[in-house]
Amino acid sequence: METNQRRKILIVGLLLGMFFASLDQTIVGTAMPRVVSDLQGLDIFVWVTTAYMLSSTTVVPIAGKLADIFGRRIMYVLGIGIFMLGSALSGQAHSMTALILSRGLQGIGGGVMMPMAMTIVGDIFPPAQRGKWQGLMGALFGLSSIVGPTIGGWIVDHSSWRWVFYINIPVGILAAATIFVGLSGEKQVKAKDNIAIDYAGVITLILGVVPLLLGLSLGGKDYPWSSWQILTLFLTTVVFLGSFIFIEKKAKDPILSLHLFKNRVFTSVNLVGFLMGFGMFGAITFLPLYLQGVLGVSATSSGNTMIPMMTAMMITSILGGKLVTRIQFRTQFALGMSIMAIGFYLMSTMNVNTSQSTAIMNIIVLGLGMGLVMPTLTIAVQSVFPPAERGVVTAATQFFRSIGSTLGMTILGVVMNHYSASYLRSDFIPAVEKIPGMQAGPFAGMLAKANTDPQGLFNILLSPDALNSIPQSLQQIMMPPLKLALASSLHYVFLVAMGIVFIGIIVSLFMGNARIESEASSKTNVKLEAELTNA
Secondary structure (H helix, E strand, O other): OOHHHHHHHHHHHHHHHHHHHHHHHHHHHHHHHHHHHHHOOHHHOOHHHHHHHHHHHHHHHHHHHHHHHHOHHHHHHHHHHHHHHHHHHHHHOOOHHHHHHHHHHHHHHHHHHHHHHHHHHHHHOOHHHHHHHHHHHHHHHHHHHHHHHHHHHHHHHHOOOOHHHHOHHHHHHHHHHHHHHHOOOOOOOOOHHHOOOOHHHHHHHHHHHHHHHHHHHHEOOOEOOOOHHHHHHHHHHHHHHHHHHHHHHHOOOOOOOHHHHHOHHHHHHHHHHHHHHHHHHHHHHHHHHHHHHHOOOOHHHHHHHHHHHHHHHHHHHHHHHHHOOOOOHHHHHHHHHHHHHHHHHHHHOOOOOOOHHHHHHHHHHHHHHHHHHHHHHHHHHHHOOOHHHHHHHHHHHHHHHHHHHHHHHHHHHHHHHHHHHHHHHHHHHHHHHOOOOOOOOOOHHHHHHHHHOHHHHHHHHHOHHHHHOOOHHHHHHHHHHHHHHHHHHHHHHHHHHHHHHHHHHHHHOOOOOOOOOOHHHHHHHHHHHHHHHHO
């Protein structure tokens, strides 16, 4: 089979695998109410998402290194196989515990697939063409965020929720077959007799990252930050990540070599990715609170309001992939992060009187900035490392972005809790206490909740049934200060996110003059070098 034909088949497989791996992260959320109704386990249902996040994030750097050792084809097909097995087991689950374990297995497959697609694009296309294709990959991520909830809702309404998982199997088989054929001519990056798997590095990395993600996920919600459970998780992280660094310094072939961080582009890019993930996923988490709680739009309308942001991200992902061959990396990163900072500033100005159309315009600005940054992260690191390290450096960009998103959701959540509690105690509680009969009436429990769990009152704004149970006369007194408290606390959330993204602008400026030359420039340079050699 000709090389061009194999490449076309390979691209089809990459796009299929990339789309469905990213789609799975959004399609499941829509089906969860039906899953909880069927399997029960409401108290642990959040672990359906958390298990996937834990396993997929942890396995990313390991998969990148193994792909450099064993080759892309075997690792990608193995990742798809694990993902399909996890999907099949998830569809067969008859308890919430079984579903959580199956999702953890599925996450391992997803964690192998996501960075592998970007790595393979870096292998099969020259630098001048990578931007276009990796921009398209970034656009697919945005598209999956748009259509995922719709597809999930359609499946749940017209069939069983189990088909949310089963649908991955036929697509996975097709993707695996095309990847296997498309990479049949793959050249091994390393000789088989040089394999030295860093088992100690793998184990200490897992034992360091998993407690960190668990602590960030559980802290402040399931357990207080100062509880022994959370402190033990963070102490475990410090011990094992410290051991990981010590092991990597001495390992013959480390899983994540520390020498990579000596490269200015690698270090700067991963810091930018970390900071972008911090802001991006923080925004995606808290925007629905503003839209539903402050503006009062429905959950469906709130989801639709996010579509323009993801559409804007898709457009600039494609444009950014082309722009990266014309300007320096630091210029594109600084530009994208600056637009994101402007977007967060505009979002911080939103209040109880902001219209939904204004909110949409503000988040479109945020999406435009994200699209310029996302594909460029991978392109930049791939341009400064040889093929033998392309897998591990590509995986690193996704790993640090995932850690940033988890930390962002946690820290921005702490910011919101702090300011919302302050505003509720200063404005809402005094207003409610003045209501005649409130101290001993049917809503006395609500007043007690305001003193013990003030943030829990926001659930009233998010639940139409709870809101309708309150008489209109009481709503006119209670709702304005409650909405004001939520809007005011989110004002600080978006300001902190803006500050984090602004740090990313500064980091971008220290990246140096690295860039990708256009295809025409590359050919010219090759010709000049040949002429000088023959002179």
